[in-house]
Amino acid sequence: MQTLILIGFMVVIGAVIGGLTNSLAIKMLFRPYKEVKIGSWSVPFTPGLIPKRHDELASQLGKMVVDYLLTAEGLGKKLKSTHFTNGMISWLQIEVKKMLTSNESAAFLIEQCLGIKSPKQLLLTKTETIVRQAYQQYFAANKNVALEQLLPESLQKNVEANLPNVTDYILERGHAFLQSPEGKEKVSVMIDRFLLTKGTVGNMVSMFLGNERLVDKVQPELLKFLKDQGTNELLYNLLQQEWRKLKQKKLIEIENYLNEEEIVSFIVRTVDTQIPFFEWLEQPMNQWSGAYEDYIENNLIPKAVGVTVDLLTTHLEGLLERFHLDDIVREQVQAFSVERLEELVLTISKREFKMITYLGAVLGGIIGLIQGFIVTIIG
Template sequence: MNSGDFWLILSMALVGAVIGGITNYLAIKMLFKPHRAIYIGKWRLPFTPGLIPKRRNDLARSLGKTVVDHLLTPKGMQARLIDEGFQMKVNAWAKREVFRFIRSDRTLRQLLSDLNVTVDADVLHTKAAARMSRQMEKQADKEIGSLLPLELKEKTDDAAGRAAYHIQQMLLAYVDSYDGRRKIQELVHSFLQGRGFLGSMLSSFMDPDSAVDKIQPVIMESVGAEGTHRWLHQLLADEMDKLMKKKVGEVTGTIGQDMVDDAIRQVLRQSIPFDELLDTPIHVYMENIEDKVVEEKLTFLVQRTLRRLADQVPVIMEQLELAKMVEKEVAGFPLERVEELVLAISNKEFKLITYLGFLLGGIVGIFQGIIALFI
């Protein structure tokens, strides 16, 4: 082989290498550029825009389908949710947050303020009273007894018996007291004075004070008798039964709606101190809750919640329409950023492809030079 043949093969190898390398380099660049179609008049320049910009929508659609079918699958998500390690992590996080909350010095008012909810005790009392009043108006045509729990209605007879015993004891105490004795004396004097001549004659034979000594024990015996207790018990039971059969509207009408509303407000203010409740720290409400109980209940709740969530994963993913979500995000991604990401991941491989183009082009050039020598 003379020097001319050597330079021929070398020149063809260099030309082939340059062509192969530049061709691969341009092919890689044409994946991304140009970003938009280039027109000369009405004629669109071939291979514009680049492959990825041109097939951007198809790429986004395909990527969305790939993510749903092979990456974020319902089975994969379910397996992750019921994984023991994942449940332990969620449980530890939930336990930390719950204990931080129940041991907080913050008040209910502060917590509501964080949610942009302003709470005023007077407003709460007014709203609660108004709600109760509306409920009473709705029940106006119903009997009072029909609104009471069965257990409470069954106890009305016992309540009447206890009330009768209490009234009987109060009467006995009064009759046996100094005031009771004076009242009996007044009644005896009044009785005798109201009888004219007969009363004067009786007064001459009977001292009113001694009459009181005889009458007072008789009254006490009569008041304390079992028959009196039964009479009082029956009387109260009958009145209670009459009250239970009265309609709500009839009772409120007799009392007066304004008085009923005012009574409701007063009861609410005395029984529900909203200001005190709102300004009490959270940990005060939780101080009787044992840590062990919280941990046990919380662990059970986390496990059950994750399992229920795992059962609903297919429905949730279907409602989320992940494929369309990914497609939309990819379609709206800037092309420059897509190019940067791909090059950041595959820049080394793209360089190797370019170098391979140089190598293969050079090899092809060498073979072409050898063939040219024989021809």
């Protein structure tokens, strides 16, 4: 009977020691949270394992995440997966459709989403700046270059090919003007003014003509002159000469005849009135987007997602390096309190830790039983 009591006592003692030891070992993973000192002497095993290795754990977790979890290869496969790309396309199509069918203007949406006030005026101001800079740079770089070298060859050939037409047009308009009552009266005034400047000679001419008006004699001759082939050739040769002279002029020579402000203003006004984008900015989106909605949703968005995914996948490794994910994880783990970490681990693994404690008790009881048998045999 005493032997059974001894063996049972040793089994109980072994189980208690085994259970308490395992329970204490589990608690020592986290506690104490801070180092305990008696005077200048630090108590061993303080702080607990995890608080003591908190910084090292944070650093190793950061490396593990970068090296094994969030790798460029793994993320690249995820980005290229059909499920991800289809989901991204569907989400973008829904969001873009909401925007395109909105009653708000593009300018309003830009102000709300991007915080850019008066986007149309901002774009026009930027356009004016770009045009002005380009104008000034062009003149600065080509001021000593002849127009013949600056004008496109096709334009020069076109001008030369149309000189006969210009000649005919000038003569026809001149002929039509002289035939009109207004033209005849202008010629009469010019003749009278000419005769007045000639004094006696003018009076003699007027006396010889009597009641006939000089314009009635001059007008038919002028009309014949304008219809004459020699006049046509003369004017054509004159235009050719002037065109050749103009081509030989340097850009700086005609700069004084140009007004920079007027040219820049004209170009900006043309951009504003001729490019629909500037008009669309201040119109409700649903007034003009209907013609482009199908193309944007079914063509532009899938292509944009594909290009974006390919671009990200190609440069993913460099992007991850620039993000410094290991530093981010390390900083987050370091900022995570040990108390909260203990609570989280115990919440997840409470059952397993209890089983470890019970296992320690069972092993301690078995060891106590074996010791009891050994003591009984020896004693």
